[in-house]
Amino acid sequence: MTERLVSHLRYAALAVPDFAVERDFFVNHWGLTEVHAQDGLSHLAAEASSEPFILRLRRADKRIDLAGFAVRSRADIHALADKLHAEDVQFVHEPQELTGYSGGYGFRVFDGDGRVLEFSTGYETRTPRKIREREPIPAKLSHLVFNSADLNRTAQWYVDHLDFTISDSLVRPDGTEMMHFLRCNPTHHSIAVAMGPHHSLHHLSFEMRGIEEWMRGAGKILRSGARMVWGPGRHNAGDNTFAYFLDPAGNTIEYTTELSMVDDESWEPHRHDISDLSTQDQWGTAAEMSELVARESFNDIDKGLFVAPPV
Structure with a gap:
């Protein structure tokens, strides 16, 4: 069986110029739940997911801020970081305690095109709830x-x-x-x-x-x-x-x-x-x-x- 150090996609982070309008759309129409907010930053969760959030919005010029991936353990975080260093991948920051919402431990790199990728483990999860039959919100x-x-x-x-x-x-x-x-x-x-x-x-x-x-x-x-x-x-x-x-x-x-x-x-x-x-x-x-x-x-x-x- 193939063993990979990256376990799954956690979240996407977008920067948007009209932050209030975008947040209103994703919360009141798309069906996500705001679980953490501060000035110009919003973390949105899916009710049926144990991920602390699946979408982050930030007030700024339009761009992809980053894509967040999960790794199973700190040992795997360091193994992945060592592998990427050996392959001359450009780092944004080294493995460290993460200070953003939900915490965790991880690092960020640029992919080959310059997108920012985050790899993390040990972050706080949330208690999901079962989506009701016919309830039209993302899981x-x-x-x-x-x-x-x-x-x-x-x-x-x-x-x-x-x-x-x-x-x-x-x-x-x-x-x-x-x-x-x-x-x-x-x-x-x-x-x-x-x-x-x-x-x-x-x-x-x-x-x-x-x-x-x-x-x-x-x-x-x-x-x-x-x-x-x-x-x-x-x-x-x-x-x-x-x-x-x-x-x-x-x-x-x-x-x-x-x-x-x-x-x-x-x-x-x-x-x-x-x-x-x-x-x-x-x-x-x-x-x-x-x-x-x-x-x-x-x-x-x-x-x-x-x-x-x-x-």
Whole structure:
């Protein structure tokens, strides 16, 4: 069985210029719970997750602040830090006691494109509650997707340095790779990388309890006035449902459910042809993928690359 030092995706942190509007949307419409707040900083949890928070918002110019991953122990933190040092990965800070909300012990680095990644262990968890039947709120953070101007280089960085594995890929009819789905545990993907014109956030995905909650959630967000970018439908890679919306800052965010689990030893990665309509949507309920749809998730150029956030 494959043993990795990174256990799972914990949270995403975004900087947004209109902080109050963004926080209001995620709390009062998207269905997250604010568990800690201070001036210009908000930590939002999913009710069914033991993670202390799954989304952090900060008042600042728009950017991805960081992606947070969990590591099982302090020994594994140091083993991972030693590995990354030996591979000349650029550190933001060394392993240390973390002073932010929920604490813990860990370190931060820049990935190959300059995004900040945090690896932590020993942080305070929260007591989750069971999502009620038909309750249309997220159960957890599902996955995080980046745009990259150099798709294969970006994906290979996660394979080489963090031991992620490519589960599946989307390709053009001529074989050109357009997207890679990467896993660090049996979940089909915790992150993915999409080919784009620049480095940026492609989308954040939030897992719902089931199909009923997912559909009711999609309707709830439509009634909030947010625009649905694409969906509802069901992808081929990962076999998960999708409904994509734009948040007030212009980031693409997704409600999903039923993302597949894979067996590390037996799973064979697929190369799904994007010209096959069932690759993008097995059900045929979503609009056909087009340049106009794809452009919505190119997002603004991330100006925070190789610049560590202040918190």
